[in-house]
Amino acid sequence: MSAIVDLPPTRPASAAQRPGFFQRLFADYGQELVVLAAIVALFVVVTMVNPRFISANNLTTIFSGNAYIAVAAIGMAMVIITGHIDVSVGALIGVLATISGTLAVAGYPVWIAWLAPVLVGMAVNACIGILVAYARIPSIVVTLGALSIMRGGLISVTGGTWITNLPPDFLIAQKSVFGLPVPLVFMVVLTVAAALWMRYSAFGRSLYAIGGNAEAALATGIPVERRTVAVFIIHGAFAGLATILFATQLQVIQSTVPPNLELTVITAAVIGGVSILGGSGTVIGSTLATILFATIGSALIFVNVSAYWLRAVIGLLILATVLADMLRRRGRI
Amino acid sequence: MTAAPYVSLTGMSKSFVGVKALKDVSFDVRPGEVHALLGENGAGKSTLIKMMSGLYSPDAGTITVDGREVRFASTRDASAAGIATVYQELLLFPELTVAENVFLGNYPRRPGGWIDWSEVRTRTRALLDQLDTFDLDVDAKVLTLSVAQRQRVEIAKALSKNARILIMDEPTASLVEADVQRLMAVVRQLRERGVGIVYVSHRMPEIFALADRVTVLRDGGYVATRDIGEVDEAALVSMMVGRPIDSLFPKADAKIGDTVLEVKNLNHGRHVQDISFSLRRGEILGVAGLVGSGRTELALTLFGMTPATSGEIVLEGRTVAITSPRQARDLGIAYVPEDRGQQGLVKQMAIRKNVSMASIERLSAGIFIKAGEEAQRALDAVKRLSVRCRNIGQPVGELSGGNQQKVVIAKWLETNPKVLILDEPTRGVDVGAKAEIHTIMGELVKQGVAILMISSELPEVLGMSDRVLVISGGRLTGEIDRADATPERVGMAMTAHQSGEAA
Numbered sequence: 001m002s003a004i005v006d007l008p009p010t011r012p013a014s015a016a017q018r019p020g021f022f023q024r025l026f027a028d029y030g031q032e033l034v035v036l037a038a039i040v041a042l043f044v045v046v047t048m049v050n051p052r053f054i055s056a057n058n059l060t061t062i063f064s065g066n067a068y069i070a071v072a073a074i075g076m077a078m079v080i081i082t083g084h085i086d087v088s089v090g091a092l093i094g095v096l097a098t099i100s101g102t103l104a105v106a107g108y109p110v111w112i113a114w115l116a117p118v119l120v121g122m123a124v125n126a127c128i129g130i131l132v133a134y135a136r137i138p139s140i141v142v143t144l145g146a147l148s149i150m151r152g153g154l155i156s157v158t159g160g161t162w163i164t165n166l167p168p169d170f171l172i173a174q175k176s177v178f179g180l181p182v183p184l185v186f187m188v189v190l191t192v193a194a195a196l197w198m199r200y201s202a203f204g205r206s207l208y209a210i211g212g213n214a215e216a217a218l219a220t221g222i223p224v225e226r227r228t229v230a231v232f233i234i235h236g237a238f239a240g241l242a243t244i245l246f247a248t249q250l251q252v253i254q255s256t257v258p259p260n261l262e263l264t265v266i267t268a269a270v271i272g273g274v275s276i277l278g279g280s281g282t283v284i285g286s287t288l289a290t291i292l293f294a295t296i297g298s299a300l301i302f303v304n305v306s307a308y309w310l311r312a313v314i315g316l317l318i319l320a321t322v323l324a325d326m327l328r329r330r331g332r333i
Numbered sequence: 334m335t336a337a338p339y340v341s342l343t344g345m346s347k348s349f350v351g352v353k354a355l356k357d358v359s360f361d362v363r364p365g366e367v368h369a370l371l372g373e374n375g376a377g378k379s380t381l382i383k384m385m386s387g388l389y390s391p392d393a394g395t396i397t398v399d400g401r402e403v404r405f406a407s408t409r410d411a412s413a414a415g416i417a418t419v420y421q422e423l424l425l426f427p428e429l430t431v432a433e434n435v436f437l438g439n440y441p442r443r444p445g446g447w448i449d450w451s452e453v454r455t456r457t458r459a460l461l462d463q464l465d466t467f468d469l470d471v472d473a474k475v476l477t478l479s480v481a482q483r484q485r486v487e488i489a490k491a492l493s494k495n496a497r498i499l500i501m502d503e504p505t506a507s508l509v510e511a512d513v514q515r516l517m518a519v520v521r522q523l524r525e526r527g528v529g530i531v532y533v534s535h536r537m538p539e540i541f542a543l544a545d546r547v548t549v550l551r552d553g554g555y556v557a558t559r560d561i562g563e564v565d566e567a568a569l570v571s572m573m574v575g576r577p578i579d580s581l582f583p584k585a586d587a588k589i590g591d592t593v594l595e596v597k598n599l600n601h602g603r604h605v606q607d608i609s610f611s612l613r614r615g616e617i618l619g620v621a622g623l624v625g626s627g628r629t630e631l632a633l634t635l636f637g638m639t640p641a642t643s644g645e646i647v648l649e650g651r652t653v654a655i656t657s658p659r660q661a662r663d664l665g666i667a668y669v670p671e672d673r674g675q676q677g678l679v680k681q682m683a684i685r686k687n688v689s690m691a692s693i694e695r696l697s698a699g700i701f702i703k704a705g706e707e708a709q710r711a712l713d714a715v716k717r718l719s720v721r722c723r724n725i726g727q728p729v730g731e732l733s734g735g736n737q738q739k740v741v742i743a744k745w746l747e748t749n750p751k752v753l754i755l756d757e758p759t760r761g762v763d764v765g766a767k768a769e770i771h772t773i774m775g776e777l778v779k780q781g782v783a784i785l786m787i788s789s790e791l792p793e794v795l796g797m798s799d800r801v802l803v804i805s806g807g808r809l810t811g812e813i814d815r816a817d818a819t820p821e822r823v824g825m826a827m828t829a830h831q832s833g834e835a836a
Contacts, residue, residue, distance in 0.1 A: 018708055019726035027726060200701045202693040209690055212679035219638065219676040220691045220744070221662035279681055 031273025031281070031321070035288040039295055046299040053302045060181055062294045064173070067183035068093075068245035069261070070290035073268040074194045075238030077286040080269050081198075082231045083211035083278030084132060084139035086125075089239050090261030091150035096121055096243040098154060101163035101253040104170040113170055117247070118240030124150075125236030129229035147262070154255055163253040173249040183245045190241065191287040198283060207231055211278030267314060268293065271321050292317075336363045337400070339529050340385065340416065340498055345394035347380055354380045357394075358555040360548055362498055362529040367520060369532045369544035369561075373573055373763035377553040378533050382500050385531070386418040387411030417491030418500040425483055427476035432457040434475055435490045460489040464519050481512035488519065499523065500531040505539060506761075509624060517543055535763065537566050551575055574765040582771060582796025587778035589799065590614035594666075594752050594783060596635070599644035604630035606807040608644070612752065612783045617774065619798030620787040621823050627807035628787045629671055632754045635785075636668040637661040649751070662691060667745035669738075671756040671787075677741040680730030684722055685711040687729050687740050692747040714743035718773060735766025742773060753777065756787045771797060791820055805829050 019027070026033070046053045072089055079086050096117035104113040128146055132139045175182050198204035206227050209217040218224045247253050258264070270276055271292070272285025297310045338361035347355040355377045362368050372378050383389045385396070387405035396403055398414045405411045408418075425434050432454045441452040457471045466485045475483060484504060491499050501520070505513045520530060520543055534540060540547060541561065549556040549572040556572050564572075594612040599605055604627035612618050622628040633639045635646065637655040646653055648664055655661045658668070670676035678687055688711040689696055696707050711725045718739040722732055729740050738758065745753065755774070759767040774784055774797065788794050794801055801818045803811035803826035811826030 018712065019724045023724075024726060197700070200704065202697045202702060203700070205686065205690075205693055205702065208682065208686075209679050212681055213675075216676050216679055217690075219636075219658055219668065219670060221657075221659035222690075223657070223659055279679065 029273075029282065029284070031324075032285040032288055035272060035285060035292050039288065039292050042292075042295050042299055046302055050302045053299070058298060058302075062298050063187070063291065064181040064183040065249070066290055066294040067187040068173075068242040068249070069264055069268060069293075070187045070287045071190055071245060072239055072242035072261075072265045073272070073286040073290055074190060074283045075235030076265045077269040077272065077274045077281060077283045078194070078198065078207060078231050079139075079235045080266070080274045080276065081211045081278060081281055082207045082228060083214060084228070084231075085266065085276075086128070086139065086143045086232070086235060087262050087266070088128070088143040088146035088150060089235075089265055090257055090259075090263075091147045091154070092121060092124060092236070092239050093243050093246055093261060094255065094257040095124075095150050095154050096240055097247040097253050097257065098158055098163065098255055100243060100247045101166060101170075104166055105163060110167065110170045110172075114172070114244050117243040118237050121236035121238075121240035121243065122233045123236070125232040125239070126229060129232030132232065133225040133228035158255040160255055162255065164251070166248075166251060166253070171248040171251070173245045183249070186241065186245060187287060190238070191283055194238075194283045203227070203230075208279055211275075212280070264293070267318055271314075271317050273321075275325050276322060277325075336365065338363050339399060340414075341397045342381070342385065343395050343397075345381065345384060345391045345396075347384065347389060347392050354553050355384075355391075356554045358550065358553075360385075360555075360558075362531055364497065364529050365524055365527045366545040367524055367530045367532050367543045369534065369540045369547040370550070371534075371540070371547055371569060371573055372550035372556075373765055376550040376573070378550055379502070380553075381550070382418065382502060382531065382533065385411065385498075386416055386500060412494055412496075415495060415497035416500065417494055417496035417498070419484065419487045419491060419502065419504060421502045421504075421506060425475045425486060428474060430472050430474055431461075431469060431478075431486050432471040434486055435460065435471075435493050437490075439494065456493070457489065460492050461485065463492070463522075464488060465515075465522070479512075480507050481509075481515065484508075484516065485519070488523075496528065498529045498531065500533075502533045503535070504532070505534060505536060513539070537569065540569075541566070549573055570764050573763075574768075582793065584775065584797060587615040587775070589616045590781060593649060594785075595645075595647040597645040597647070599631075599634060599646070600642050601630065601634040601639050602642070602807075604807045605634050605641070608804075608809050610802055610809065610812065612785060614751075614781045614783050615778045616799045617778055617784045617786055617797055619794040619801040620785060620804060621789075621791065621794045621801055621827055622787075622804035623827055624789065626804045626827070628804050629756055630807070631804065632668060632756050632785070632787060635661070635752075636666060636754060638668075662748060665749070665751035666754065667691070667748055667750035667752070668754045669741050669745060669756060669758060671760070673734075673737055673741050677744075678729050678737060681728050683726045684715065684720070684729055684732075684740055685725040688714050688725075688743045688747060691744050710747065711743075714746070718743055719769060733763070733766075735762040735770070738762055738766070738770065739773075742770070746777075750782060752783050752785065754785045754787070757789065758786060759788075759790070759793065791823065794818075794823065795820065803827055803829075 043054065052058065072093065076086060076089060099120055100113050100117045103116055104110060128142050131137050131142045173183050177185055198207070206217065206222045209220070209222055210224055210227055214224055268289040269281065269286040272281065272287070272289035274281025274286060293314060296313055297307060300307050300309055341361035343359045345355055345358045346353070358377065358381060360381060370378050370381070380389065384391050387408040387410050390405065396405065403414060426437070429437070435457045436453050440448045441456070443449045454471050461469050461471065464485055469482055469485060475486065478486070488499070504516060508516060517539065520532070523530060532544060544561045546558060546560055547564065547569065548558040549569065551573060590613055592611045592613050596611070597609050599608045608631060620628050620631065630639065634641050635655070637657045637660055640656045646655060653664055655664065674680065685708055689707045693702060696703055708725060715722060715725055720736050720739045720743070722736065729737055732740065759770055762770065778784060786797060795818050798818070799815050801813045801823055802809060803813065803823055805827055810829040811823070813822055
C-alpha cells in the first residue's frame with residue numbers, strides 16, 4: 001500500500017534491526033532505573049541501621065503521605081515533556097482544596113466535593129494553556145502570574161483560616177481498598193495508566209515530538225497549539241486528583257499548602273529523568289523520584305539527621321541530574 | 334610542479350574510542366599548489382585536517398615540515414610551523430572589529446607592552462588589499478559582515494601569521510555563486526604567491542577549476558592521489574563511493590499522467606505573487622530561483638505553513654483551502670523541508686518514531702499505537718532507502734546528513750503522498766547519498782507520485798526535472814521544458830524582474 005522504493009544494495013547493507021530488550025530498557029528508562037536502585041539501596045542501608053524503618057507504619061507514611069505529590073508530578077511531567085513548565089500547581093492545589101473542603105462542609109454530596117477540584121483544575125489550566133499556546137506567552141510567565149493571583153486570592157478570601165469539621169465520608173485518603181491505603185492505589189493506578197498512555201498513544205507520542213522540536217512537529221502535521229492546551233488541561237485534572245488526596249489526608253484543610261510544593265513537584269519530574277528542555281522522560285520516573293524524596297526524608301529521621309538536610313540533598317540531586325542530562329545530550333547531538 | 338613538499342604526512346592513523354577514524358593515510362602539500370581533499374562524510378577528511386593543524390595528535394604516523402620531522406602538541410605549534418586553517422564554521426569574535434580579529438592573540442606592541450592599534454589597522458588593511466578586498470572596512474564589527482566577508486577575514490588572519498600552508502574546509506559550502514567566484518580568484522592568487530592550499534570540498538566544478546592534485550579518502554582509508562589532468566568527475570566519484578555510479582542524475586523515465594495539482598494566482602505576502610502552474614502524476618517539476626526569490630515561501634504556502642491570502646489550489650480536480658500543515662498532509666501533500674534539523678526531524682527521537690511521526694494516527698488502533706507494525710514499517714523503510722544506522726532505536730541526531738535526509742523522506746513516504754515537495758533535497762548530503770536520493774525520486778515518480786523539487790543547484794534542477802519553473806522576486810519568470818532547459822535560459826529567468834521589483 002505504501003510507496004515502495006527498492007534501492008540496489010550498495011555498500012555493506014546496514015544491518016538495521018530492532019534494538020534488543022535490554023538495550024531498549026536502558027535507553028528508555030536509564031534514569032528511572034538509577035532512581036529505583038537508589039530507593040532500594042536506601043531501604044537496605046537504613047533498615048540495617050534501624051530495622052523499624054520498614055515497619056508497616058513507616059511504609060504507609062512514606063508511600064501514602066506523599067502520594068498526592070506523585071499524582072501532581074504526573075501532570076507536571078507531561079507538561080515539561082511538551083517543553084513547558086508550570087510553577088503555579090502548588091497554589092492551584094491550595095485553591096482546589098479549599099473549594100473541595102468548603103463544599104464538603106456545606107453539606108454537598110462527597111462526590112461533588114471530589115469532582116469539583118478536578119473540573120475547576122481543568123478549567124483554570126485551560127486558561128493557562130490557551131495563553132501559552134495561542135497568545136504565545138512563555139509558560140513560565142503565565143504560570144508565575146497564575147501563582148500570584150491564586151496564592152494572593154486564596155489568602156484574601158479565606159483570611160488564612162482552616163477548614164474544620166470535615167465529614168468523615170469525605171476523608172477518602174484515610175480509607176483503604178483491598179487492604180491497601182487509597183492514596184497508594186491512586187498513585188500506582190494513575191502512574192501506570194499515564195505511563196502506558198504516554199508511551200503507546202499517538203497523543204503521548206505527539207507530546208514528546210512537540211517538546212523535542214515544536215517546529216518540526218508542526219511541519220509534520222501535529223496540531224501543536226491544540227495539544228499544548230490539552231496537556232495543560234490534563235495537568236489540571238491531575239492537580240485536581242492530587243487535591244482529593246491532599247485535602248482528605250488530615251481532619252482539617254489548611255489554606256497554606258506546603259510551601260514550595262510546586263518546586264517539589266517539578267523536582268520530582270526532573271530527578272525522575274524528565275528533561276527540563278523537553279522531549280524526554282517518563283511519568284514512571286517522576287513517581288519513583290517522589291518516592292525517593294519521601295524515603296530520604298524518612299531515612300534522615302531514622303538515622304537521626306535533621307530533616308532540614310532533605311532540601312539540601314534534593315538540591316544536590318537536581319544539579320547532578322540536570323548535569324547528567326546535559327552530558328547525555330552533548331554526547332548525542 | 335615538482336617542488337619538494339612543504340608538509341608531508343606519512344602513515345597517519347587515529348582511533349576514537351576503538352573506532353578507526355583514519356587508517357594509514359599519507360598526504361603531502363607542495364608550495365604553490367592546490368591539493369584537493371575529497372571523500373564522503375565520515376571518510377576521514379576532518380580527522381586528517383585536524384592532525385595537520387595540531388588539534389588531534391596521531392596514534393601512529395609522522396609529520397614532516399620542510400624536511401624535518403615534527404610533533405604538534407597544539408594548534409600553536411602548527412601555526413608556528415606555518416600551517417593555518419580556515420574552518421567551515423568560522424571562528425571569529427562577532428563583537429570585535431575586523432582588525433582586532435585578524436591580529437587577535439598576535440598583536441604588534443609598542444614599547445611598554447601597549448598594543449599598537451594604528452599598526453594593527455594598517456597591517457590589516459594591507460592584508461585585505463592583498464586579497465583584493467578593498468571594500469572591507471577594518472573597523473567594522475565582524476557581526477555586520479556577510480559570510481563571504483568573514484571568510485576573507487579568516488584568510489587575512491592566516492596570512493598575518495605568515496602561513497605557508499592554508500587548509501580550507503569546505504570554504505564554499507555557504508557562499509552564493511558570485512562569492513564563490515571571488516573566493517576562487519583569491520585561492521589562485523595565494524597559489525601564485527607560493528602558498529600551498531589544502532582544499533576540501535564536495536563541489537566538483539570547483540575542484541576541476543582549482544586543484545593541481547587531488548587525494549581521495551574513503552571510510553578512513555587512503556584511496557589514491559592523482560594529478561587533476563588524469564581524472565574526470567566520474568572517476569573521482571567512483572573513487573569516493575567505492576563503486577561506479579552510472580549517471581550523476583539518473584533521470585528515470587516515468588509515465589507522466591493526469592494533472593494532480595493545479596495552482597492558480599496564488600499569493601502570500603511579497604514572496605509569493607500571482608503564481609500559477611500545474612503538476613502532473615509522475616512528473617518532477619523543478620523550481621529554480623536565487624536565495625530569497627520566494628521558492629521556499631511557495632512551498633510553505635502550498636503546505637499550509639503560511640496559508641495563501643488569495644488564489645486557488647486544485648487537488649485532483651477539487652478546489653481545496655489549505656490552512657495548516659496537518660490539512661495539507663491529510664490531503665496527500667508532503668513537504669521535506671530545506672532545513673531538516675529545524676523542521677524535519679526530532680533529533681533526540683529514535684529513527685522508528687521519526688519515521689512514523691506523520692502517519693501515527695493511521696498506525697493506531699483505538700488510542701494505542703500498534704508498536705509491532707510501527708517497528709516493522711520503520712525497518713522496511715530503513716532497508717528500502719538504505720539508511721545506514723545501528724538499529725531503528727538509534728536517535729536520528731546521530732546519523733550523517735544524508736541518512737537524516739532519508740529518514741525525513743521515509744517519514745513522508747509513510748503518508749503515501751500524491752504530491753511530494755522536496756526543498757533542497759540534497760543540501761549538505763555527500764555524493765553517494767545524493768545519488769541514492771535521486772534514485773529514490775526516480776522510483777517515486779514511476780509509481781505516480783508528483784514531485785515538486787526546489788533546488789539552488791542548477792545541475793540538479795536541469796538533470797532531474799521534466800519541467801523547470803523559475804521564480805524571481807516572488808513571481809514566476811519562466812516555465813521551461815526539459816528539452817529547452819539550458820543553464821543560460823534558466824539563469825536568465827532567475828535574474829529577470831529583479832530590477833523591476835524593488836522589494
